[in-house]
Amino acid sequence: MIPPINIPEGxxxxxxxxxxxxxxxxxxxxxxxEVLKHLSTVPxxxxxxxxFLAALFHDAVYVAGRKDNETKSAELARQAIDTFLPRAxxxxxxxxxxxxxxxxxxxxxxxxxxxAHFLDADMAILGxxxxxxxxxxxxxxxxxxxxTNALLYRLGRRRFLSKLLDAPRIFHSDHFHAxxxxxxxxxxRRALERE
Numbered sequence: 001m002i003p004p005i006n007i008p009e010g011x012x013x014x015x016x017x018x019x020x021x022x023x024x025x026x027x028x029x030x031x032x033x034e035v036l037k038h039l040s041t042v043p044x045x046x047x048x049x050x051x052f053l054a055a056l057f058h059d060a061v062y063v064a065g066r067k068d069n070e071t072k073s074a075e076l077a078r079q080a081i082d083t084f085l086p087r088a089x090x091x092x093x094x095x096x097x098x099x100x101x102x103x104x105x106x107x108x109x110x111x112x113x114x115x116a117h118f119l120d121a122d123m124a125i126l127g128x129x130x131x132x133x134x135x136x137x138x139x140x141x142x143x144x145x146x147x148t149n150a151l152l153y154r155l156g157r158r159r160f161l162s163k164l165l166d167a168p169r170i171f172h173s174d175h176f177h178a179x180x181x182x183x184x185x186x187x188x189r190r191a192l193e194r195e
Contacts, residue, residue, distance in 0.1 A: 001039040001055065004048040011084040018060040018076060026139035027062040031125075038121035042175060046114050050091050053077060054098035054118060065147035070103040106164050110172050120176035126164070126187060127171075127180025133187040161188050 019029040035055050045051055057077035062069050074096035081092050098118050101108060105123060110116040125136045144153045164170050165188040171177040 001036040001052055003052055005088060008084045011080050014080055015056050015060060024062060025142035026136060027059040032056060035121045038124045042117045047091065047094055050094045051114055051118050053095045058099045058102050064143040070100050074099040116172035120171045120173050124176060124180055126184035130187060137191055158192060161191055164188060
């Protein structure tokens with residue numbers, strides 16, 4: 001997704017620095033770039049600036065096992081917008097709402113098409129080719145290894161993946177559903193069979 005607004009260099013430096021600490025196996029700036037790539041396939045946006053900024057910041061604060069990552073990422077986004085884009089006419093509450101929605105993957109109905117596409121782009125990895133999915137699955141396990149024992153991780157991961165697989169739709173938008181639902185279901189089944 002090409003930035004619809006001019007993103008100041010200082011803001012980008014702050015974002016990249018946030019994703020570098022602590023080191024992450026999956027929730028890195030590479031993940032943000034992938035989300036932006038998926039968002040660029042969506043033809044129409046009601047609020048492209050806000051979606052772009054939400055994508056930039058959605059995992060900026062990430063410590064495996066913490067329950068407040070999304071809230072802290074939203075706060076960081078608000079501070080950065082106030083600092084670097086104070087007169088850009090942005091709906092900062094919308095940016096923070098989008099970020100906070102990512103805490104509810106698999107258990108929320110998005111309030112509008114922008115939110116649906118944003119959440120779907122964040123989860124598009126589920127419908128990737130098997131090797132990419134397996135690398136993602138292993139990277140998530142690496143991130144959680146220091147904070148939980150292997151049995152608890154496997155139980156929690158199995159519960160999350162099963163919930164996604166049991167849902168009538170994994171992806172909210174028709175755009176992502178058509179492209180990724182079938183391969184995502186195959187990947188989720190394979191992952192669950194490994195457990």
